[in-house]
Amino acid sequence: MTRTAPRRHPHGTAASPPLVRKEQFGPAVCDAATSGHPATLNAGEEWSDDMTELPRVPDPLPHIQLLDGFRLAFGPAPVHVVPGAQRLLALLALREGPVPRGIAAALLWPEATARRAAACLRSSLWRLGKPIPLVAAVDDALTLATGVDVDFRRACALTTEPDATPGAVAVLKADLLPGWDQPWVRTERDWWGEARLRALEVLSERFRSHGDHHHAHQAALAAVQTDPLRESAHRTLVELHLADGNPAQAVRQYQNYRALLRAELGLEPSAQIHDLMRPLLRSSG
Numbered sequence: 001m002t003r004t005a006p007r008r009h010p011h012g013t014a015a016s017p018p019l020v021r022k023e024q025f026g027p028a029v030c031d032a033a034t035s036g037h038p039a040t041l042n043a044g045e046e047w048s049d050d051m052t053e054l055p056r057v058p059d060p061l062p063h064i065q066l067l068d069g070f071r072l073a074f075g076p077a078p079v080h081v082v083p084g085a086q087r088l089l090a091l092l093a094l095r096e097g098p099v100p101r102g103i104a105a106a107l108l109w110p111e112a113t114a115r116r117a118a119a120c121l122r123s124s125l126w127r128l129g130k131p132i133p134l135v136a137a138v139d140d141a142l143t144l145a146t147g148v149d150v151d152f153r154r155a156c157a158l159t160t161e162p163d164a165t166p167g168a169v170a171v172l173k174a175d176l177l178p179g180w181d182q183p184w185v186r187t188e189r190d191w192w193g194e195a196r197l198r199a200l201e202v203l204s205e206r207f208r209s210h211g212d213h214h215h216a217h218q219a220a221l222a223a224v225q226t227d228p229l230r231e232s233a234h235r236t237l238v239e240l241h242l243a244d245g246n247p248a249q250a251v252r253q254y255q256n257y258r259a260l261l262r263a264e265l266g267l268e269p270s271a272q273i274h275d276l277m278r279p280l281l282r283s284s285g
Helices: 083-094 101-108 114-128 151-160 166-173 183-209 213-226 231-243 247-265 271-284
Strands: 062-065 071-074 077-079 135-138 141-144
Touching: 062 083, 062 151, 083 101, 083 114, 083 135, 083 141, 083 151, 083 183, 101 114, 101 141, 151 166, 151 183, 166 183, 166 213, 183 213, 183 231, 213 231, 231 247, 231 271, 247 271
Parallel strands: none
Antiparallel strands: 062 071, 071 077, 135 141
């Protein structure tokens, strides 16, 4: 049987099957990894035999993970979804309010025509609507269904009021959707990068004020690993080394930072951290 050419196939007609097949819109439009998003499926427009289907009852509640990679799960059971549906869930999870359908389609399939993008959006919604709806419609806009848990939303709460627990450090260390390069992801990632750095520094100071220098070190080190050129994080580590009676470690931390700053930007550390180190540098010199 001769396969109908993709561009000649009618879109959205009454004769179209309920599941919009990828051939209708070209394999690189709906489910392909556009704009740097790594695909999770290599071929086929239907669920494969080894994929976990959505549970038949809404217990436990669905959970969307955006930190350190995308993951959809119901309790401990992961649910694999095609890239187009992943992007839709991620977009709605990052937005606090409803997203108009037209805007969602344009953001998720920027290289497609408006008609094709709208069709891809309908296809993704169909995939996510059975047997448990994950997306709700509000007038002509979309939002996550009630009860869908998102790790990033809980992480954002830590940036405004960091909880002085070891688990908070692990959450704030996590990267937002690594490997995704869509503009709407980069915008959120830039905000998250700065917000989590401030939170890690606040968290380090809180641990230190409670006498917990171990986790204070962990929080400050996480900030340095996130942004190796952030002087305030290096200064916090230097102060912690000095408070712990480890001047050699403080000198080593400062010298490593100074060498990196010179190599990367051709700059010198600020007077604030240099003055902190001056007595030690004089004695070691």
